[in-house]
Amino acid sequence: MERFAALVDGLVYTRSRNGKLALLADYLRTTPDPDRGWALAALTDGLDFPAVKAGTVRALLDERVDEVLWRLSRDYVGDTAETASLLWPEPAAPQAPAPSVTEAVEVLAGATRATAGQRLADLLDRLDANGRYALLKLATGAMRIGLSARLAKVAFAQAFGVDVEQVEELWHGQVPPYTALFAWAADGAPPPDAQSLPLFRPFMLAQPLEETVVDLAEFAAEWKWDGIRVQLVHVNGQSRLYSRGGDDISASFPEMTGALHVPAVLDGELLVRGSHQGGKAGGAASFNALQQRLGRKSVSKAMLADYPAFVRLYDVLLLEGEDLRPLGWEARRARLEALVPRLDPARFDISPVIAAETLDDLAEIRARARDDAIEGVMLKRRDAPYVSGRRAGLWYKWKRDPLLIDCVLMYAQRGSGKRSSFYSDFTFGCWDGDPDAGAELLPVGKAYFGFTDEELKWLDRHVRQHTVNRFGPVREVDRSLVLEVAFDSVHASKRHKSGLAMRFPRIHRIRADKPAHEADRLETLRAMVAD
Amino acid sequence: MWPPFCWGHFGAPQGASGTGSGPGPLWWGMALDLSWIRPEPKGLYLPPADAWIDPAHAVAQALVTHGHSDHARGGHGQTIATGATLAIMGLRYGVMPEGARVVDYGQSVDLAGGIRATFVPAGHVLGSAQILLERDGQRVVVTGDYKRRPDPTCAPFQPVRCDVFITEATFGLPVFRHPPIAEEIARLLATLAAHPERCVLVGAYALGKAQRLIAELRRAGHHAPIFLHGAMERMCGLYREWGIDLGELRPAAGVAKGEIAGHIVVCPPSALNDRWSRRLPDPITAMASGWMRVRQRARQRNVELPLVISDHADWDELTATIAEVDPAETWITHGREEALLRWCALHQRPARALAMVGYEDEDD
Ligand SMILES: [Zn+2]
Ligand SMILES: [Zn+2]
Numbered sequence: 001m002e003r004f005a006a007l008v009d010g011l012v013y014t015r016s017r018n019g020k021l022a023l024l025a026d027y028l029r030t031t032p033d034p035d036r037g038w039a040l041a042a043l044t045d046g047l048d049f050p051a052v053k054a055g056t057v058r059a060l061l062d063e064r065v066d067e068v069l070w071r072l073s074r075d076y077v078g079d080t081a082e083t084a085s086l087l088w089p090e091p092a093a094p095q096a097p098a099p100s101v102t103e104a105v106e107v108l109a110g111a112t113r114a115t116a117g118q119r120l121a122d123l124l125d126r127l128d129a130n131g132r133y134a135l136l137k138l139a140t141g142a143m144r145i146g147l148s149a150r151l152a153k154v155a156f157a158q159a160f161g162v163d164v165e166q167v168e169e170l171w172h173g174q175v176p177p178y179t180a181l182f183a184w185a186a187d188g189a190p191p192p193d194a195q196s197l198p199l200f201r202p203f204m205l206a207q208p209l210e211e212t213v214v215d216l217a218e219f220a221a222e223w224k225w226d227g228i229r230v231q232l233v234h235v236n237g238q239s240r241l242y243s244r245g246g247d248d249i250s251a252s253f254p255e256m257t258g259a260l261h262v263p264a265v266l267d268g269e270l271l272v273r274g275s276h277q278g279g280k281a282g283g284a285a286s287f288n289a290l291q292q293r294l295g296r297k298s299v300s301k302a303m304l305a306d307y308p309a310f311v312r313l314y315d316v317l318l319l320e321g322e323d324l325r326p327l328g329w330e331a332r333r334a335r336l337e338a339l340v341p342r343l344d345p346a347r348f349d350i351s352p353v354i355a356a357e358t359l360d361d362l363a364e365i366r367a368r369a370r371d372d373a374i375e376g377v378m379l380k381r382r383d384a385p386y387v388s389g390r391r392a393g394l395w396y397k398w399k400r401d402p403l404l405i406d407c408v409l410m411y412a413q414r415g416s417g418k419r420s421s422f423y424s425d426f427t428f429g430c431w432d433g434d435p436d437a438g439a440e441l442l443p444v445g446k447a448y449f450g451f452t453d454e455e456l457k458w459l460d461r462h463v464r465q466h467t468v469n470r471f472g473p474v475r476e477v478d479r480s481l482v483l484e485v486a487f488d489s490v491h492a493s494k495r496h497k498s499g500l501a502m503r504f505p506r507i508h509r510i511r512a513d514k515p516a517h518e519a520d521r522l523e524t525l526r527a528m529v530a531d
Numbered sequence: 532m533w534p535p536f537c538w539g540h541f542g543a544p545q546g547a548s549g550t551g552s553g554p555g556p557l558w559w560g561m562a563l564d565l566s567w568i569r570p571e572p573k574g575l576y577l578p579p580a581d582a583w584i585d586p587a588h589a590v591a592q593a594l595v596t597h598g599h600s601d602h603a604r605g606g607h608g609q610t611i612a613t614g615a616t617l618a619i620m621g622l623r624y625g626v627m628p629e630g631a632r633v634v635d636y637g638q639s640v641d642l643a644g645g646i647r648a649t650f651v652p653a654g655h656v657l658g659s660a661q662i663l664l665e666r667d668g669q670r671v672v673v674t675g676d677y678k679r680r681p682d683p684t685c686a687p688f689q690p691v692r693c694d695v696f697i698t699e700a701t702f703g704l705p706v707f708r709h710p711p712i713a714e715e716i717a718r719l720l721a722t723l724a725a726h727p728e729r730c731v732l733v734g735a736y737a738l739g740k741a742q743r744l745i746a747e748l749r750r751a752g753h754h755a756p757i758f759l760h761g762a763m764e765r766m767c768g769l770y771r772e773w774g775i776d777l778g779e780l781r782p783a784a785g786v787a788k789g790e791i792a793g794h795i796v797v798c799p800p801s802a803l804n805d806r807w808s809r810r811l812p813d814p815i816t817a818m819a820s821g822w823m824r825v826r827q828r829a830r831q832r833n834v835e836l837p838l839v840i841s842d843h844a845d846w847d848e849l850t851a852t853i854a855e856v857d858p859a860e861t862w863i864t865h866g867r868e869e870a871l872l873r874w875c876a877l878h879q880r881p882a883r884a885l886a887m888v889g890y891e892d893e894d895d
Contacts (some may be wrong), residue, residue, distance in 0.1 A: 012826055013835045065705070066877060072870045073706045077825050086706035086824065129708075 001127060003031060004039050004101050005134035012041075020147065024155035029186075035101045037177025040156070043136040044149045046176050049108045051116040052139045057084050060121055064089055081140060085132035091125040098126050101138075102177075108139055149245070160185035165202060165388045172200040179354070196470060198233045198240040200248075201265055201317055201325075202388030206378060206395035211489065211503075213359060214396065219379045220329065221354040221362055223241050224397055225312055226375040227271035227290055232311060234260040241270075252296050253309050255335055259347035262339065267315040267386075269351065272307045312351045313340065314378075317386055318439040325386040332386065358451060360504075364449045366398065367486075367506040375399060402486035403432070403528055406519045408441055409481040412463040414473045415448065422456055423475065424448055426507065428483050430498070430525055435517040441479055442498040444525060450486065450506030458510065482511040482519050490528050563694055563859060567646065567666050569860065570885035575673060575678075575697065577664070579644020582611075584662060584673050594648055596675025597621065597659035598738055611640060613650055615658025615773055619738060622769055624876075636660065636686060654688035655842050656739030657770060663691050671695040672856070678841065679848040680712065683723040683746040684739070684775050688852075696858035700866030701843040702821050709821055709845040715838045716744075716751045719795070722815060722836055727793045730758075731836065732814035734800035737763050739842050741797050742770045742777060744819050748795065749778045758783040758791055760798035760807065788812040804833050821845065850874055 008089055010023045024043075028036050041047045067085050077083040101108070104123055105412040111119045120139060124132050137143050153171060157164035162185045173194050176182050230249070231242040239257035241250045250257045253270065260266070270421035272289040293299070294306050316336045317325050324332050340350045354377065356362035366377050371523075376399035385395040407428035415424035433439030451459065462481055463494060469476035486508035493501035500522070571575045574586035582592040589606035596602055596612075602871030603612070609630035610617065620625040634640050639649040645667065650660040655676040664671040670693040677688050677699065702709075723731050733739040741763050748757065756779040759767060767777055783796050792812045808814055821841030822828040825886060829837035844852060849871060853861055861882040863871055868884035875882035 009826075015833065015835070066873065068873045069870055070707050072867070072873070073704050076704055076867070077706055078827055080828060083706060086708070199566060224574065 001098050001101055001104060001131050001135060003027065004035070004042075004138075005127075005130040007039070008043075008134045008137065008143075008145060009130055010074075011147055017151070020151065021155045024147070024152065025159035028156060033179055033182055034177035037179060038101045038105045038177060040152060041176035043143055043145070043147050044152045045141060045143060047105070047138065048141055049111065049116075049139055051111040051113050052120065053110055053116075054080065054140055054142075056116050056120060057081065057136060057140065060084070060117055061087060061125075081136035081142065081194040082133055084136055085129050088124050088129070088132050092314060095126045098128075098131055099123055104135055104138065116291055133237075142413060156181075157186065166191070168246075168388060169199070169200040170194060173197045179362060195321070196236055198235050198238040200231060200233070200242040200246040202246070203229065203231065203244060203267065204315075204386050204395060205387060205390040206397040207390055207392065209379065209396040209398040212396060214379055216357055216359065216362065218382060219396075220333075220382055221356055222314065222351050222378045222380065223354065223369075224373050224376040224378045224399070225269040225271060225351065227269040227312070228294070230256075230268060230270040230311060231317075232256060232266045232268065233261055233264075235263050239279055249419060252293060254299060255304060256309055256311060256347060259344050262342060263318075263320050263325075264339070265318040266311070266313055266314040267317060268311040268348075270309060270311055272309055274307075275528075308346075310347050310349065312349055314351050314500070315386060328383040328385060329380050330382045363504040363506075367450045367504075381399075402488060402506075402508070403490070404484055404486055405525055405528070406482050406511060406514065407485050408479050408516045408519045409462075409477055409483055410441060410443055410479065412459075412475050412477060419456075422460045424456055424460070426459070426483065428485060431517075431519060431521045432498075433521065435519075439521075442522060443496065444498045444500055444522070445485065445487070445502040445505040447485060447505045447507050450508055451510070455507075455510060479516050482514040482516055483507055484509040484511050490525055498522055498525075500529070547644055549749070563669060564667070565645065565669070565671075565695065568664065568671055568695075570887065572886060574887070575864075575885075577642065577644070577646055579666075580642035580646045582642050582646075585675065592642075594662055595620070596653065596662060596673065597646070597655055597884075599656070599676065603673060611648070613658040613660050616660070617658075618769060618773070619658060619766075622765055651689050651691055652686035654679065654682060654685060657685045657742070657773060659685060659777070661689075663693065669694050671697065672858075673697045674699055676701065676843055677852075678844050680709070682743055682842070683750060683861070684742045684770060686821065690852065690855050693799075693856060694859045695862060696856050696860070697862040697864060698849065698853065698871075699843065700849060700863045700868045700871045702841065702845050703849055703863070703867040703869075703871040705846045705870065707821060707824055707841075707845045708847055709841050710839055711746055712840055713751065715819070715840050716747050719817060719836070719838060720748070720751060720753055722817075723793070723795060726815060729813045729815055730791050730794050730796055730811055731817050732796045732798060732803065732808055732811060734803040734818040734820075734832075734834075736767050736807065736820075736842075737799050740760055740819055740840065742767060742775060743842065744797065744840065745777045746775060749776065753795075755794060756781045758786065758794055758796040760796070760802055762799050762802070763797055794827070800825060800832070846870075853880065854878075 004187060007023060007027045011020055014020050014023060015486050061084050073087055074080060074083045087364060107119050107123060123135055127135055153167045154164050157167045170181060170191055173192055180192040184191045229244045239260055240248055241253050241256050243249050267426045272293060274289050289307055293303065293309060316332055319335060340348060354365060358364055360396060362377060376397055379396040379398060381394045407430055409425040409426055410429045413424035413425040414420055415422055427443050427446045429441035429443045431439045463475055463477055466477040466480060467475045468478050485505050487502040487505040489503045491501050492499060559682050560765045567577060567579050569578060573588050575584040582594060583590045584594045585596055585602040586593050589602060591608040593607040594611045595616055595858050598616045603620050605624040607628065609632060610628035611632045611634055613635060616668045617628060617631045617633060634650045636650055636652050639647050641647050647661040647665045651663055653659040653675050654662045655678055659675060661675060672691050672693040681687060719731060733744065735744050745757055758781050761784055764782060767780055771777060797809060803818060805815055815836055816834050817838055818832060818834045818837035819838040819840040821839060821843055823837030823839045861875055861880055863884045872882050872884055
């Protein structure tokens with residue numbers, strides 16, 4: 001326990017990620033089994049002693065320390081376990097040597113509500129203040145020392161020179177003290193069996209698109225839904241639902257774990273059914289509806305009826321014993337499309353691919369999408385295998401959280417195709433100074449989507465009624481209408497008189513209520529320049 | 532170095548058992564007349580002598596327990612203190628205090644109004660003293676700051692029997708239990724040895740803590756040069772003049788990184804996280820202070836190696852000292868007085884907190 005206590009304190013005081021990694025890796029390398037496995041579980045909140053409650057510690061201290069002195073000390077220190085570790089009276093009689101982590105775990109795991117207090121006290125008597133602190137943190141499951149599960153796995157991989165993604169994958173089948181995992185990593189034993197267990201497989205993640213330009217011949221586009229990303233696993237008659245971080249959330253969504261009967265690992269978005277969000281009836285309800293279901297350990301019948309869950313499928317990783325992850329996205333997609341008809345339609349549908357030929361088309365489709373359950377667009381390289389983590393150049397996410405600026409409408413142009421009878425192509429500008437002191441408008445961008453058909457009619461009428469000049473298909477309008485323009489980013493540009501160019505601008509709202517001189521100035525837009 | 536002590540000077544405590552038996556039999560039922568000593572917000576005032584103890588502002592006549600700046604302000608008409616304290620004040624303010632009057636340990640000075648003041652070692656820093664005040668057979672001890680642990684840089688605390696014990700309470704919470712200093716020094720040396728390519732930068736209060744830390748390192752067999760921040764140099768020089776061996780000290784300024792690697796550097800706590808430390812080879816940040824007992828305090832200062840080393844009495848020393856001195860009344864000047872008051876109440880010891888201003892939580 002002393003080495004574990006020193007590790008805990010080292011992690012508390014070390015600020016840098018690399019420093020923490022080095023400390024933990026060194027501990028894992030130099031500590032024998034099963035101590036290191038229990039320690040790892042304690043540090044990553046993988047240990048739980050139901051018989052030991054926060055009140056158990058308080059009760060022990062109540063018997064030993066005056067309540068006023070306890071309160072003053074607790075207020076000063078700010079942490080119950082630390083206060084208790086410092087106030088614990090040194091035992092008068094000599095004690096057995098400090099317990100190992102393993103001994104402490106075994107003693108506490110075997111405790112009942114009735115015996116937990118005495119067992120904890122006996123252990124505390126054998127430790128110094130730092131040891132008591134580490135023990136109390138371990139016993140009450142409240143480490144919170146800034147060590148994520150991910151960091152622990154990276155340290156594990158670093159300690160033994162193994163691949164961290166493989167650690168991630170194998171980890172989920174193991175329970176503390178992870179002896180098989182250490183045997184594999186430290187002693188070269190074969191990896192623990194992963195295929196026949198309902199394990200979590202690390203997710204493939206996307207990078208933000210930002211300024212990247214992708215070719216839609218190479219990338220497929222798909223909606224990104226506003227639910228929670230899940231993995232549904234079924235193998236050997238067992239099913240599990242995992243969250244993005246690999247937490248088992250099966251208990252919160254029993255209808256999902258009961259719905260999959262094909263041996264498979266599926267990647268999708270967990271959503272709750274509802275019809276009020278603009279989509280078709282039977283579509284996804286808002287994220288708020290899903291929130292009703294999250295974090296519940298048990299689910300009532302009413303919950304199941306009011307907020308039925310389903311999974312909108314993105315991908316298939318394993319199917320009937322075959323690992324599909326090495327295949328390209330298109331091949332996996334074909335397998336997924338063939339699988340979906342075999343699944344319960346009440347519980348599964350497939351996230352449709354968006355038909356768009358260029359990024360501009362896609363931007364327009366994205367801007368028009370009024371379904372609140374859409375968070376943005378995913379772009380997936382058609383030939384990319386399913387690899388864990390966030391790899392450069394394979395998947396991108398293009399979110400719908402634009403920048404906004406108020407501009408003044410300056411010119412309008414007739415559209416093409418079915419819009420040829422409307423003025424549907426709008427040029428807008430910002431003030432180059434104080435409009436009340438004679439500043440001028442300089443054009444900053446041009447947009448031809450983002451509005452509804454109703455809004456288009458309104459804009460067309462406005463243009464016709466406020467025209468001050470005509471240049472062929474273009475009309476110049478008086479400087480009276482404010483448009484709230486959404487855009488992804490803005491850049492310095494020599495091509496425009498304003499010196500600025502917007503990426504994917506679209507008409508977000510018509511601000512007929514706002515006087516034109518209150519529209520934004522160039523300096524505001526300039527401050528948003530990304531590079 | 533300092534005069535030998537004998538109990539004959541000021542009387543050893545008698546039969547103090549620490550069992551909470553209350554005021555000693557001598558004083559049982561006797562009313563104390565303490566009108567000649569008055570706690571004021573800016574210090575303890577002795578009206579018959581028109582003198583103050585550790586006043587927070589300039590006064591006509593001041594008795595100063597020790598050289599820390601919150602106790603030893605400048606500008607008094609007359610300053611009465613030990614020779615070392617006066618030397619420290621002289622160093623700090625550039626000139627010897629006006630009307631300096633040296634009183635050595637064990638010696639007394641007669642003030643106006645029939646008050647006699649005797650200076651007794653407090654074990655806090657070089658020159659630190661408790662002040663025993665006597666008038667009409669009544670005895671009051673003002674501890675200033677004190678500790679009970681041995682310290683190679685100053686004379687040890689002497690318990691003095693008294694009616695009123697006026698104590699500090701800087702670490703007056705039961706969570707403060709300072710470990711043996713040898714353990715902390717061993718951790719410091721182990722860290723240093725484990726990182727020969729780096730250095731350990733220790734933040735330590737420039738008066739007292741820094742010199743004690745260095746002297747303890749020497750005692751533990753560490754004889755390599757120790758590098759000093761500029762703010763430390765003059766005080767270390769003063770300690771040497773007073774006969775304290777600190778081994779080889781070198782200024783850190785202008786020294787190449789390679790030369791400092793593998794060594795200890797001592798700086799004031801305020802310099803720990805400032806730009807100054809960038810000149811050092813990847814320093815491991817340590818701090819020597821009683822506050823380091825509490826993790827959150829250490830983390831607030833970005834300390835990687837907290838060393839629980841204090842020049843103040845910890846909780847056990849505070850309470851054991853009260854029990855040993857066994858006064859009729861305990862007054863508490865500064866620190867966490869609420870908990871110490873509670874302890875006195877639990878042990879049936881009359882006590883009161885004095886609302887003193889101006890004393891700081893030293894970086895101790
Ligand atoms: Zn002091
Ligand atoms: Zn003080």
